[in-house]
Amino acid sequence: MPQPNNPLINTSSWPPRRPYRAVDHAAWQGELVRSDEIRCRSSREVFANKWLRLREDEIEFPDGSGGHYTIVEKQDFVVVLPYADDGFWLVQQYRYPVGSREWEFPQGGWPSGSSGTLPELAERELAEETGLRARQLTRLGRLFAAYGYSNQSFEVYLATGLTEGTPDREHTEQDMVHRWFALDEVRAMIGRGEFADSHSVAALTLFDLRT
Numbered sequence: 001m002p003q004p005n006n007p008l009i010n011t012s013s014w015p016p017r018r019p020y021r022a023v024d025h026a027a028w029q030g031e032l033v034r035s036d037e038i039r040c041r042s043s044r045e046v047f048a049n050k051w052l053r054l055r056e057d058e059i060e061f062p063d064g065s066g067g068h069y070t071i072v073e074k075q076d077f078v079v080v081l082p083y084a085d086d087g088f089w090l091v092q093q094y095r096y097p098v099g100s101r102e103w104e105f106p107q108g109g110w111p112s113g114s115s116g117t118l119p120e121l122a123e124r125e126l127a128e129e130t131g132l133r134a135r136q137l138t139r140l141g142r143l144f145a146a147y148g149y150s151n152q153s154f155e156v157y158l159a160t161g162l163t164e165g166t167p168d169r170e171h172t173e174q175d176m177v178h179r180w181f182a183l184d185e186v187r188a189m190i191g192r193g194e195f196a197d198s199h200s201v202a203a204l205t206l207f208d209l210r211t
Contacts, residue, residue, distance in 0.1 A: 037061075037062045038059050038060070038061060038062070039059060039060045040057045040058070040059055041057075041058045041059060041060055041066070042057070042058045043055055043056070043057045043058070044056055046070070050112045051074070052072055052073060052074045053072075053073040053074075054070065054071075054072055054073075055070070055071050055073065056068055056069070056070050056071075057069045057070075057071065070149065071149060071150065071151065072149055072150040072151075072152070073150070073151055073152075074109075074145075074150060074151075074152040075109050075110065075152070076109065076118070076152060076153050076154060076155070077107060077108055077109035077121075077145075077152070077154045077155075078107060078108070078109075078118055078121050078122045078125060078154060078155050078156070078157060079105050079106075079107040079154055079155075079156050079157070079199050079200060079203045080105060080106045080107065080122050080125055080126045080137075080156075080157050080159050081105055081140070081156065081157065081158045081159060081203055081204070081207055082105075082106065082126060082130060082132050082134070082159045082162055083158055083159065083160050083162075083207075084160070084162045084180070085180075086182060086183055087180055087181050087182040087183050087185070087186070088105070088180070088181055088183065088186055089106075089130055089132060089162070089178055089179070089180050089181075090103045090104065090105060090178065090179060090180075090181055090186070090195075090200075091103070091104060091105070091106050091129050091130060091176055091177070091178045092104075092176065092177050092178075092179070093173060093175055093176040093177075094175050101175075102196060102197060103189065103194060103195050103197070103200075104195075104197035104199070104200045105197070105199075105200040105203055106125050106126050106128075106129040106130055106178075107125060107154070107199060107200070108121075108125045108128075108129070109121070111170075118155045118157075119137055119139070119157070122137055122155070122157040122159070123137065126159055127165065127167075127168065128167065128168050128169060128170070128173075129167060129169060129173065129176060129178065130167055130178045131164060131165035131166045131167040131168075131178075132159070132162045132163065132164060132165065133162065133163050133165060134159035134160060134161055134162055135160065135161025135162070135163075136159075136160050136161050137157045137158070137159055138157065138158045138160070139155060139156070139157055139158075140156040140157065140158055140203070140206040140207060140209075140210065141155075141156050141206045142154070142155050142156070143156065143199075143202050143203075143206075145199065154199060156202075156203040156206050156207075158207060158210075186204070190204075
């Protein structure tokens with residue numbers, strides 16, 4: 001992926017300082033499943049619009065039996081963690097599918113007709129939803145959104161050196177608000193079910209791995 005010529009953006013990952021536990025691969029090598037053991041025999045488009053594509057594949061399992069797999073194809077997106085004074089800026093908006101207002105980190109994808117790099121998208125989403133500008137963006141990692149039924153993934157960026165400005169939200173975000181929370185309060189909100197966006201909670205885990 002091409003990177004923008006911007007010295008203020010650090011796209012290197014945080015190096016985890018806690019070593020990962022060594023895995024005895026030989027002990028479970030027999031349990032590994034090759035990526036080609038489920039084969040696609042045919043595929044058809046069920047539905048498509050400017051946000052997603054729904055397809056149904058006819059598949060074949062390793063034993064020769066058949067089945068069907070329905071997959072949602074969506075573009076990748078970014079989640080941005082705006083960090084300042086030992087806390088984070090969060091946004092809240094009404095999430096229609098679940099019928100409630102929810103706190104989350106700023107996040108989103110390129111609108112139809114726009115494109116660019118993921119760091120550029122992170123800058124855009126941060127400024128659009130909160131008005132904040134970051135002196136530095138650091139890539140924390142990449143995660144899959146819901147790989148049981150979708151190919152979508154998202155990149156997580158830590159935004160630091162923040163300066164405040166005026167949000168420039170889309171009309172679909174007209175009810176959005178943003179607010180700063182101390183890190184301990186964000187963690188408490190997870191326990192109380194007040195910070196329930198899975199992408200945001202997973203992104204916070206990547207933040208924790210940097211220490």
